[in-house]
Amino acid sequence: MWHKMSQDALQESMLSDRFAAFTSQNVRIKYNTGNIREVKSYRISELFSAYRDILWDDGRHKYNVSSFIGEIDEILLGERFSTFDQSTLDNLIGTLRQRGNSNATINRKMAALSKLLRKAHKMGDIHSLPEFRRQKERAGRIRFLEKDEEARLFAAIRSRSEDAYRLSIFLVDTGCRLGEALGLIWNDLQPTRVSFWITKSGRSRTIPLTMRAREVVAFSGEGRRPKGPFAMLNQPQFRQIWNEAKQEVGLGADDQVVPHILRHTCASRLVQGGIDIRRVQMWLGHQTLQMTMRYAHLATNDLDSCVVVLETRPTECAAGAGLSSQDSVATKQRKPRAKKNSAGIGDKKRA
Template sequence: MMTTEAIQEGEPSDHFSMFSSQNSKIQYSYNKIREVKSYRVGELFLAYRDILWDDGRHKYNVSSFIGEIDELLLGERFSAFDQSTLDNLIGTLRQRGNSNATINRKMAALSKLLRKAHKMGDIHSLPEFRRQKERAGRIRFLERDEEARLFAAIKSRSEDAYRLSVFLVDSGCRLGEALGLIWNDIQEHRVSFWITKSGRSRTIPMTERVKEVIKLPATEGRRPKGPFTKLSQAQYRAIWNDAKAEVGLGADDQVVPHILRHTCASRLVQGGIDIRRVQMWLGHQTLSMTMRYAHLATNDLDGCVVVLETPRPAQPDSAAENPLPSSSAAKQEAKTEPVAAKISSRATRKGSKS
């Protein structure tokens, strides 16, 4: 029997630690009890930010989101993140004027961080994160003449930025996906994206002008790692902003590099490509993300107009004179024939008597 002293000192007795029989053998092991600690959201972010998010603009935005959340929680330490804390946090963000779409982005960052902390044993309970309903906003995309003017202004500033712009609008990829390409990702007429937001790789064919812009001009020196690795996101965005201001689009806050992805998707849908294929092309994780462009598939509805505008077949003149349907008229005619026959027979008998 295990003594009290053995339990207190953590010394397992032979009888308790192992039970043997002819058919089974059960062995118990003892783990040390882990101390429950409390953390601030900001501390958890510092611990896991480099594991959960790659360097870049998205990581910068997440850092801003988490910093705001830590501020709203007044730096409170916790070992369990309960539902009431989350609900109060969402309510405060909404009072600050945050839209549901903005709240969803901030809660996505918080959820990812807390799930990692829970998995690592830093916190021992999680709330239920529910996505807020978002309104379908208007999607801005470039017209052909806007693209021509903008790209010309970009080309006058940087040939590399121009080549990247053409690649983005024809491939529909994200800016980070293009900048992360290496030469091994390009094979014959196709390009593969391995570093993606959804974590799923995809391969798409290239247009003719994409095949041209991925070719680097002949220069002296060492060949770069990929077709667009000479540029950083910050450099490209600076060139983009200068160019869009030159062509009169500076006041349009939707004309950002990501508009090239919207433009590609819009052109695919307007060209008659079905939504499922557009989803595969863009690498959307869910079809609902691609459905934002479904309203542009107006060609699919053209057949409805043809049906509605087709004239109805004209009614024959006889049908207009006889209000009864053809089947009803036939029945009425069948009923009157015996009566007429009877009248005719009576008239014949009277004539013979006279």
């Protein structure tokens, strides 16, 4: 019995040694490390430096975005992220609101952050994203220039710079953005129309020119022709002239009197003049009709007929329904014949 067990144990030992030798000599374990990446963390400012030139074109909008991202990085205390969770976003929005930012301002800053984080997520730098919800914005009062304000302001601008005056006329008569006007080249202009190719929405548009807009873009022929009708100016130069002029005419305390007010003024005049809101949208180049609807309340001419209805008296309403006043009186006087007395007086049939 013992001999048999020893023999079995010996055979098991031999098989185990052979298996070990076989596996060690013929089996090779391979590890694929090609898809393994180190998890890194980044500051918001570092992500912006990496992707700003890809996501935003040069210009004022890119400058504003740079300011937004810088403020966000400062609020986050330069913290590094490999994931950006919902609580971080909520705390960020709460801090901006405590600093006095309106919902409209918060939406603009969050739009910039969302665009940056989505790009970083696509490139594998950020591994999770929060849900960005648009804050509800209140419709604020829109300031536009009255005719006398325009005349005084433009005269003060002209006394400082003829080119800035020409640009002001063009802005108020076309409703274009300042950057769109400064970016024009001569090929964008036709005798009676102008085409805007470099726009905020990325969509080009062509609109007709007023008589005075045609005059201010006409090249005088003196000296070397610049690249475009307003290429001799830039935004800081124009804004400085604008601010000096508005101070001179007594509008210095009004923080809404900025160059963009000329776009509001153009839109307001179109709506008040009876132009339907869809055409105003096309003229301004708004991406959505909702943006143009801010001016819809100025179209008061469409409501004039409501006053006529409210001031109409009930008898006049009946007349409007096809009944004259005489007809209504006759209707009231028309009564069924009364039955005569038992003697039959007046009753022809019984008589």
